[in-house]
Amino acid sequence: MDASPSPKRVGLYFGSFNPVHLGHLVIANHMLQHAELDEVWLVVTPTSPHKQGVDLIPEEHRLQMVKLALADHPKLRASSVEFALPRPNYTARTMEHLRAAHPDTAFSIIMGQDNLASFSTWQDHTALLDQHRLLIYPRLSDRAVTAPNEVDRWMAHPHVDVQKAPVIAISSTYIRDAIMAGHDVQFLLPDAVVAYIGNNHFYEQA
Numbered sequence: 001m002d003a004s005p006s007p008k009r010v011g012l013y014f015g016s017f018n019p020v021h022l023g024h025l026v027i028a029n030h031m032l033q034h035a036e037l038d039e040v041w042l043v044v045t046p047t048s049p050h051k052q053g054v055d056l057i058p059e060e061h062r063l064q065m066v067k068l069a070l071a072d073h074p075k076l077r078a079s080s081v082e083f084a085l086p087r088p089n090y091t092a093r094t095m096e097h098l099r100a101a102h103p104d105t106a107f108s109i110i111m112g113q114d115n116l117a118s119f120s121t122w123q124d125h126t127a128l129l130d131q132h133r134l135l136i137y138p139r140l141s142d143r144a145v146t147a148p149n150e151v152d153r154w155m156a157h158p159h160v161d162v163q164k165a166p167v168i169a170i171s172s173t174y175i176r177d178a179i180m181a182g183h184d185v186q187f188l189l190p191d192a193v194v195a196y197i198g199n200n201h202f203y204e205q206a
Helices: 022-034 059-069 091-101 113-121 125-131 142-146 148-155 172-180 191-200
Strands: 008-015 039-044 076-079 105-112 133-137 160-162
Touching: 008 022, 008 091, 022 039, 022 076, 022 105, 022 133, 039 059, 059 076, 059 191, 091 105, 091 125, 105 113, 113 125, 113 133, 113 148, 148 160
Parallel strands: 008 039, 008 105, 039 076, 105 133, 133 160
Antiparallel strands: none
């Protein structure tokens, strides 16, 4: 009897991607290459419960920028799965939906180390950790510094896989502020994303 096929291994990289930048792509590609994944999906989150009050351009435009950024990378995909789910978007709800929609896929969740400082506040965080591997990349943040015990607690969990990924200091906030100030951001974003932002006059000062 033939053995049943192994499940597809997909890493999910959640974010508002407002806008997507080269730091996101570096992390996504690192996980694809080093974390035993078949694909990485960049999941565009319309509204995050952890980023209330952040000024976001419409999710359709953020999704299009991710698609443009990944056009030449077939194993990196843009996902709009959360667009049709209740808002605000909780990772636990999204994972429940994805497990039902893709029973032949083993999903891992990609997140920055700083997110572990608040992981205990996430909805159904214990179930998330029981059912999925967390792929952690290093990230500079005050949150990790102010809650080192909380971070260490989760990093010791057997389902937490800490990757030696590059530390990327680029942030979407920095890029938005730079564009508003009229600065050149061409080396921080894929060229197609720079052009899309410019053509639509996103993030410019009103």
